[in-house]
Amino acid sequence: MAAPARKSVEFFYDVLSPYTWLAFEVMCRYQQKWNIDLKLRPFFLSGIMQGADNRPPGMVPAKATYMGQDLKRLTDMYQVPFNMPSNPAEVMFIKGSINAGRFLTAVDMNCDQYLEELTRQLFLRIYYRDEDITEPASLMAAAAKAGIPEDLTKQLLSTLKDQAVKDRLRQTTQAALDHGAFGSPTIVAHIDGKAQMFFGSDRLELMAHMLGEKWYGPLPELAKAKM
Numbered sequence: 001m002a003a004p005a006r007k008s009v010e011f012f013y014d015v016l017s018p019y020t021w022l023a024f025e026v027m028c029r030y031q032q033k034w035n036i037d038l039k040l041r042p043f044f045l046s047g048i049m050q051g052a053d054n055r056p057p058g059m060v061p062a063k064a065t066y067m068g069q070d071l072k073r074l075t076d077m078y079q080v081p082f083n084m085p086s087n088p089a090e091v092m093f094i095k096g097s098i099n100a101g102r103f104l105t106a107v108d109m110n111c112d113q114y115l116e117e118l119t120r121q122l123f124l125r126i127y128y129r130d131e132d133i134t135e136p137a138s139l140m141a142a143a144a145k146a147g148i149p150e151d152l153t154k155q156l157l158s159t160l161k162d163q164a165v166k167d168r169l170r171q172t173t174q175a176a177l178d179h180g181a182f183g184s185p186t187i188v189a190h191i192d193g194k195a196q197m198f199f200g201s202d203r204l205e206l207m208a209h210m211l212g213e214k215w216y217g218p219l220p221e222l223a224k225a226k227m
């Protein structure tokens with residue numbers, strides 16, 4: 001009997017979103033375990049908020065307070081080394097992620113073998129070491145940790161204002177909006193010819209159910225070792 005066809009799962013994300021880091025790490029843990037092709041698709045969360053007429057939950061003071069506690073508990077459970085930056089409002093609402101989004105897009109367009117590790121390194125910068133992700137030197141440092149050769153990084157950084165890169169980031173953002181996105185992470189699983197959209201790091205169990213895959217929790221390796 002032929003093996004069942006692999007299902008494709010698109011992971012739309014912006015590294016400015018701390019919940020997205022959780023979902024990203026869990027999806028990376030599961031990508032070899034499940035019969036899926038995981039496609040990382042960097043988008044621009046501000047564009048999503050605008051396009052969906054939404055606003056970041058962190059702008060509502062009670063939600064911001066709750067999110068701080070929620071993320072602390074969740075990141076412990078998910079084993080993701082999260083630290084809230086010293087000035088989260090500056091990081092999220094002033095500095096933003098346009099350069100990081102364009103850099104991830106350029107990497108996706110030219111050398112996507114580095115995309116997963118570069119994404120992780122950018123998350124580590126903002127949400128572990130409280131470091132900048134907007135300046136070219138910051139992107140250089142993340143790229144070096146992700147193993148991208150220095151000359152290639154310089155060349156990619158020189159394309160951040162190119163129309164092709166801007167258009168691609170805009171198109172990816174629009175593609176997510178077309179699937180009904182209103183925040184990050186937005187995950188689109190293509191199941192039996194139908195695109196199913198899931199929002200949030202807390203919908204992965206549901207997505208596994210829809211995919212017909214087994215869910216072992218956020219730490220599948222540990223769960224396996226215990227069995």
Ligand SMILES: N[C@@H](CCC(=O)N[C@@H](CS)C(=O)NCC(=O)O)C(=O)O
Binds near residue numbers: 019054057
């Ligand atoms: N419940 C979701 C929350 C994810 C979330 O709040 N994401 C933010 C960015 S950090 C967002 O885009 N929120 C849009 C909204 O809540 O409408 C989870 O656990 O992952």
